[in-house]
Amino acid sequence: MYLDIKLQNMTLSLDDVKRVAKLARIEVSEDDAEQALVHLSGIFDLIEQMQAVDTQGVEPMSHSQDMVQRLREDVVTEFDQHILFQSIAPQVEAGFYLVPKVIE
């Protein structure tokens, strides 16, 4: 291929996968985590190619047009549509979204 895929020394552990899954709020079984580890390791080998380039002094680019945040007048632009929006919610009551109890 046009990319030379070099296997680097970056190693991802099963614990890393589980930690990241916890941060991302995704439940993973032992099997899921093991399979994810195989795939993610391959992807990180690809990503590691970035480290070969010296980027000292290069300004990071977050957006192609290097634009600044546009500001608007401080006026109300939204109107109350909570009945419409809550009509598609899994569980609502008296205008509130229902979730399992968080405070005893």
Added chain:
Amino acid sequence: MLNTSLRQLSLLLTEKKISSTELTKAFLAQIKILNPDLNAFITVDEEKSLAQARTADEMIASGQSVTLTGIPIAQKDIFCTRDWLTTCGSKMLSNFVSPYDATVIERFNQAGIVNLGKTNMDEFAMGSSNETSYYGPVKNPWDISAVPGGSSGGSACAVAARMAPAATGTDTGGSIRQPASLCGISGIKPTYGLVSRYGMIAFASSLDQGGPMAKSADDLALLLNVMVGFDARDSTSLQRDKEDYTRDLEKPIDQLRIGLPKEFFAHGMSDDVASAIEAALAEYRQLGARFVEVSLPNSKLAIPVYYVLAPAEASSNLSRFDGVRYGYRATHYTDLEDLYKKTRAEGFGAEVKRRILIGTYVLSHGYYDAYYLQAQKLRRLIAEDFAEAFKQCDLIMGPTAPTVAFNIGEKCGDPVQMYLSDIYTSAASLAGLPGMSIPVGFGNKNRPVGLHIIGNYFREAQMLNAAHRYQLVTDWHQRMPPEINT
């Protein structure tokens, strides 16, 4: 009627030779015949489409129509469409009937364009083969054992099989151009910021850009005229004077300087793709264009950079899917944390979870500089390479994809191999440049090959001009899959 250009359809409608209702019915009938095998649409709603067609017919009768009024267009299921199911190819949104319209949909509605249905796609636009869709893979109409490409695979298939005269797509790293290439149609991703992202379900916000997919450059230009425009509801929408994208279509191209990046032609491209591309470039030479060799040395890092930035942004964007306000919610859970974790484990497919995990990892404590920051720096180097190249040429050309369509199932087990099918398209995405793909012939197993055209910022009219001049002297864009009847 099913194999007619938008310009021709527009003429037939305004001259009242056909009605929008008749036209819409004809395409709905084609969908009914072909969709069970091709799976290009997730949602078709004949009544809603026909109601819109009747409104369009009234607009035409009362002289209130614009160019595309009454023409039915298929919408990628990533665009929120009021009262329509909008799934984004995911189980997570399998019950999501949007309470509002995306700006793109709003603009189509205002023009009296009929929504023909919502097209299948890779889940949350993450994929290059349409195989990650919760609603099953789309088949390539040229060969049903092949993928249509992705993520806008349903849209590409719908146009190729003449189930729709045109469709919308979105492109983050190649999702309009690669499926257009694999299905033998034309597609353009405009300069980042031209088409509003409001109501377009977000994948990687600094890269996502909507655009049209159709049979020809002429059709694309007409659609861009509807889709492009400033939108205050999208914080990165660009404020610019209105352009007519058809204005330069007919211009001669004998002064055109085409840049050929040596890195794109060095290796990686399969032989069948290479010969189709060479033949297309020979045609451009005939048309008077000149070639210059250019270099994009950092573009070889586009895939690694893309697979840091896009998952990072995705991990943030997709955190909104938590089973609380809309969409899927797990049935069994113990507490709030468990509700989130089970909802997301059950609602997202494997590829989406993979990318959320990559994104979460690269943004997590201690890794930010090594991955995210480094990727943002390389992104600038990639963009600077293009800026340098455009000092010597007007447009850049090369292959859209390294191979013709691969077989369904062929790359499923190996994400890295799948990612490499966007090897030529992702660099332009990272730079925010406009890119398009047009059909230029056939490769192995008679599967289509696409030519990739990259323009400088805001040079869509010039790209469309070059594509149109090519399509005036060739007929690849008019070819139809052998099994398709119109």
